[in-house]
Amino acid sequence: MKVLAILYRGGAAAKEEPRLLGTLENELGLRQYLESQGHEFLVSDDKEGANSFFEKHIADAEVLITTPFHPGYLTAELFKKAKNLKICITAGVGSDHIDLNAAVEHQVQVLEVSGSNVVSVAEHVMMNILLLVRNFVPAHEMIERGDWQVSDIARNAFDLEGKVIGTIGAGRIGYRVLQRLVPFNPKELVYYDYAALPEQAAKAVGARRIEDLKDFVSQCDVITVNAPLHEGTRNLINAELLSHFKKGAWLVNTARGAICDKDAVAAALKSGQLRGYAGDVWDVQPAPRDHVWRKMKNPLGGGNGMVPHYSGTTLDAQARYAAGTKQILDNYLKNKDQEPGNIIIGIGKYATKAYGQR
């Protein structure tokens, strides 16, 4: 059996830190496990274009392992070439880099390690909300450059207490964000999703559903996006929708970059319609050096909390998704049932509604 993994190059860091399991160098800790059973295991970070390692070896691989951090994009076109492919495993959460409709058509299963990093991402969301609302970045930069002018920071620093906070998506990550927000005493917690939360779950966090998206965004001081990327969410946050936001709202997106129109977000931040934007996901990854989200600022010189895509790949998360990937592989090899929560596409059908299937 041929197993192909697309992982990012960790360089010196990966050699020095063996807990960086999700790198090319450390191979999710799978080499010995696979080779001792006589399987072929190929790993590369070379994923773009017809001559890439990825496109060459997808032709006869039976198993493909990818991550959302350095996604190997498996298009409908490539599915046609992948004659031998049986299963795609996402080491992490979020399989939008796989053409899921094509996976259904070609009878290729798609699985994620669904519990592996939802907490990591929810924590990153909480950090982002706090650092935007409290105006952290310009304050830290002021200290580093040797200045001290409290008024320049305080004029755009607020408390989270008493604000209306909303999540687009109240699933595995969004709900964990709501749970963590409760003791901050928000004015109200609200959510927008295709389905209502179970009554008990909604009550436990005191969250009210708003069914109309424009209505939803117009009520929130802080909005966090916790939804998968699919046809229904791509470009969801565009110039038109941003015009319905409260003036000076904060927006956090750790879901997928392409859910937001990047130029519309940059323009809204520049005009002050958004007071801040933070997250770790980009429409293309790695983000180009001149990506507008790298240096965009609000009119007071703050409001940018961008980082590279790592919220779901802390060392704690890597331990979990490496173990989860191995478990999925092991189930596959031994023909055992998979954890139902990990199955995105079963053989020939969607197993979840999370990717826009109704």
Added chain:
Amino acid sequence: MKVLAILYRGGAAAKEEPRLLGTLENELGLRQYLESQGHEFLVSDDKEGANSFFEKHIADAEVLITTPFHPGYLTAELFKKAKNLKICITAGVGSDHIDLNAAVEHQVQVLEVSGSNVVSVAEHVMMNILLLVRNFVPAHEMIERGDWQVSDIARNAFDLEGKVIGTIGAGRIGYRVLQRLVPFNPKELVYYDYAALPEQAAKAVGARRIEDLKDFVSQCDVITVNAPLHEGTRNLINAELLSHFKKGAWLVNTARGAICDKDAVAAALKSGQLRGYAGDVWDVQPAPRDHVWRKMKNPLGGGNGMVPHYSGTTLDAQARYAAGTKQILDNYLKNKDQEPGNIIIGIGKYATKAYGQR
């Protein structure tokens, strides 16, 4: 009656943003209130040395208003000159810049606006914990300078979930931090304080008291300082105590800079004994341009989350402490009882145990 206020200069920001009430320019919104009643109201940021505005006018002021952000240091020496002084009001929380023993001796009351910014500071603590544990600052700097190397960030990024988190001080701020930590599923919450929390309060957050400080620090992955500065806490976190910390622990201090030995902290961060240090309080404020805390880093180039002292002076907090200051003044002028929770020093005696009185 002569009222003297020492406030920091807000500059252009204060002119543009009237909600910056705690500045020299906006005078806590008190001028009209005081002058309409025939009182004299003097405001300055000039506070250091024998020829300063502060030292000149303290000689015959009846009321002194100060803040922790730009503290007018009222020493025992100055108390001797302050023949007419009856009441010191701290617009905010934390009156360690007043010599409290001298206040007792000279029968000068000291009051704070105690509820005004405890939530603001607790939120800042939460932000600091998250951004240290999750390695935010180097990640954001990487994006700003145009790079993308996830392994260099992820190698020192962790989840808060599953960590042991402890607070030195479980009072108004420390307890609010504990409340906000609960849904992050720490391995354990612990606290060190001169008294035990009421049983119900401890149970509500699941926090265990550890009575020995060395024992306490040796068990914690994350430590946050939420205690007032007094004789018993000055220099509490020194080289000796830091040697008992868990290797690679994170330390957050939004209480008072002088609770930590600044050089010992910088050395511990440099060696990796501390993985991170964040906070907004400094031994001298404004911090000198060459203060070692401005640019100190851990061996991987991160771990510094310092900002100027503003956690308790968000625009939301300023509205509360300006209103609270006015209320204390009004009670004083009308000879009404003060809120008991606001009284630090009553006439000739301590009214709180928070400043080390047992």
